[in-house]
Amino acid sequence: MAKAAEINSRTLSDVQLKSVTLVHVNFERDLDVVPGRRDVRIEIGSEMSTDDPSAAVSRCRVSLDANDDDSGESPMSVESAYRVVFSSESADLESEDMQAHLAALAMRVCYPYHRQIIGQMISQSGLPPLLLPLVPDDQWVLNMNVKSEEVAAG
Incomplete structure (x- = not known):
């Protein structure tokens, strides 16, 4: 397991960020619902593109908890997705281990x-401002290493 992480540390230094492109934004709000204090759900993730081994898609969705009725629908949700393209002259971007690292790196x-x-879309909608929490760099690195070890062990 340590060997896989070591190989990735060396090869990751050869990987360069080529582009970051906003590919999707969606904002939905039920205007009949009066904004108030509600719990916020944040879902984040990334996955490698199926058509390009050097590209990943990073997604984030923020929603308020469902209404008190049993519909299960959120009175507000915001989604964004970015396509991230990497390049490298020497690293094998198609290996499973590298794909796991690139997916985590795309989210970071x-x-x-x-x-x-x-945050901008929520505040401009008339709802109380909401900032997603900051995530310390060491937390991203920890998640990348765990993902790498799971792929190497599997």
């Missing part, structure tokens, strides 16, 4: 963009 790169656009 895009999270500030998700945080900004979602």
Whole structure:
């Protein structure tokens, strides 16, 4: 397991960020619901593109808890998605281990963009401002290493 992480540390230094592109934004709000204090659900994740081994898609969705009725529908949700393209002259971007690292790296790169656009859309909608929490760098690195070890062990 340590060998896989070591190989990735060396090869990750050869990987470069080529582009970050906003590919999707969606804002939905039920205007009949009066904004108030509600619990907020944040879902984040990323996955490698099925058509390009050097690209990943990072997604973030923020929603308020469902209404008190049994519909299960959220009175407000905001989603954003970014496509991240990496390049490398020497690293094998198609290996399973590298794909796991690139997916985690895409989320780490895009999270500030998700945080900004979602916060702006919510505040401009007339709802109370909401900022997504900051995530310390060491937490992203920890998640990347765990993912790498799971892939290497599997």
